[in-house]
Amino acid sequence: MRIPQRIHQFEDLGSRVVSALVLAFVGLTAVRVGGVVFAAVVSVAAAAMAWEAGRMHWPGSGPFPPAVVALLPATGLFLLLLLDDPLIGLLVVVAGTAVCVGRPSLRIMLPVLAVILTGFFGLAGLRSGHGVTPAFFLVFAVIAADVGGYAAGRLFGGPKFWVQVSPNKTWAGMLGGWVLAGCLGAGFWLAGYTTVLAIPSALLFAIVAQAGDLAESAVKRRAGVKDGSWLIPGHGGFIDRFDGLVFAGCLVLVLDRAGMAVIPGFG
Numbered sequence: 001m002r003i004p005q006r007i008h009q010f011e012d013l014g015s016r017v018v019s020a021l022v023l024a025f026v027g028l029t030a031v032r033v034g035g036v037v038f039a040a041v042v043s044v045a046a047a048a049m050a051w052e053a054g055r056m057h058w059p060g061s062g063p064f065p066p067a068v069v070a071l072l073p074a075t076g077l078f079l080l081l082l083l084d085d086p087l088i089g090l091l092v093v094v095a096g097t098a099v100c101v102g103r104p105s106l107r108i109m110l111p112v113l114a115v116i117l118t119g120f121f122g123l124a125g126l127r128s129g130h131g132v133t134p135a136f137f138l139v140f141a142v143i144a145a146d147v148g149g150y151a152a153g154r155l156f157g158g159p160k161f162w163v164q165v166s167p168n169k170t171w172a173g174m175l176g177g178w179v180l181a182g183c184l185g186a187g188f189w190l191a192g193y194t195t196v197l198a199i200p201s202a203l204l205f206a207i208v209a210q211a212g213d214l215a216e217s218a219v220k221r222r223a224g225v226k227d228g229s230w231l232i233p234g235h236g237g238f239i240d241r242f243d244g245l246v247f248a249g250c251l252v253l254v255l256d257r258a259g260m261a262v263i264p265g266f267g
Contacts, residue, residue, distance in 0.1 A: 009073075015233045016233075018233070019216050019233050021114025022203070023232070023241065024143075025039065027041065027046040027139065028136070029196035030042070031127055031135050031139065032132060034127055034132070038127055039124065042120040042123060046117065046120050048231065048238040048255030049116050049238045049239045049246075050112075050116060051173035051236070052114075052229045052239045053108075053109060053112045053219070053239060055228075055229065056220065056223035056225050057113065058229070062246055070223040073205060077087030079157075090174045108222070112219060114243055115246060115247070115250060118250050118253055119246030119247060119248070119253075120246065121253060122249035122250055123135070123138070123248075125253060125256055126138060126249070127226075129174070130262060133193055133194075136205075137193075137194070137198070137201075137202070138245075138252065140184055141181050141184055141185070141201075141209075142183040142233055142244050142248050143246045144177070144202070145176075145180070145182070145206035145207075145209045146177065146209070146213075146244060147172075147180060148176040148177040148178070148206075149169075149174060149176050150173070151176060151180075151212065152170075152175065152176020152177070152221070153169065153170045153173025153174075153176065154169070157170055157172065158170050158172045159171050161173070165214055165217050165221065166217035166218075168215070169214070170182075174210060176181035176208070177210060178203055180207050182199050182200040182202060182203050182206075184202050185201060185203065186198070186199055186263065192209075194263075207249050209243075209244025209245065209247060209248050211242065211247060212246060213244050215243070215247070216240070216243035218237060
């Protein structure tokens with residue numbers, strides 16, 4: 001199919017752009033302000049993602065079980081930010097989930113909640129420990145991977161990347177995300193914010209974000225749902241929108257705790 005014939009595949013672009021602009025404004029403002037504002041925003045996002053994960057694994061159960069589980073990462077995240085200790089927050093999640101969730105769902109919900117919690121804590125640590133610019137860089141790298149993948153995948157199509165997990169993702173989309181993320185890294189370097197190492201750093205975050213998107217697709221496929229929810233028009237749910245960012249945050253936390261440069265070139 002030629003590119004002009006693929007333009008109709010962008011019919012949802014309007015709602016996607018509006019939703020993305022609202023999310024970007026709220027998220028970037030929270031990153032810029034930091035402190036309690038940032039903690040509140042990421043905790044609400046974590047709770048929304050947990051609620052969506054609960055809905056996937058308790059279909060027809062009503063609002064109670066998902067609502068209870070939604071409180072776990074929010075509570076744990078606040079403890080993480082307050083005590084600067086990921087172990088305490090993770091223990092809250094493990095204990096709370098074990099009480100609220102039946103054994104079959106426990107195997108899925110525990111890792112999902114742990115990743116959500118760890119990822120947002122990693123983002124909070126990046127903002128508080130390394131400053132605004134590296135946090136912006138990470139967020140923009142993940143956005144670039146998503147936008148580049150969406151545009152290239154819709155325009156060029158072609159061979160699928162991993163049909164069994166995500167039937168719509170193509171190699172063109174994956175490569176498009178890498179290219180745009182690399183361009184972002186080059187832009188930060190040329191603007192004088194960092195060194196040339198920003199380019200491979202942006203590529204790494206793009207790849208990790210795409211891995212997070214695939215992991216989330218696998219969870220949804222197991223639950224038999226297409227989207228986490230309807231909360232974000234054009235995008236699905238919070239878990240659909242922030243899966244890549246959460247995985248990137250996990251990588252940041254691992255690098256930081258290992259004493260390695262979180263984002264080389266930024267110090």
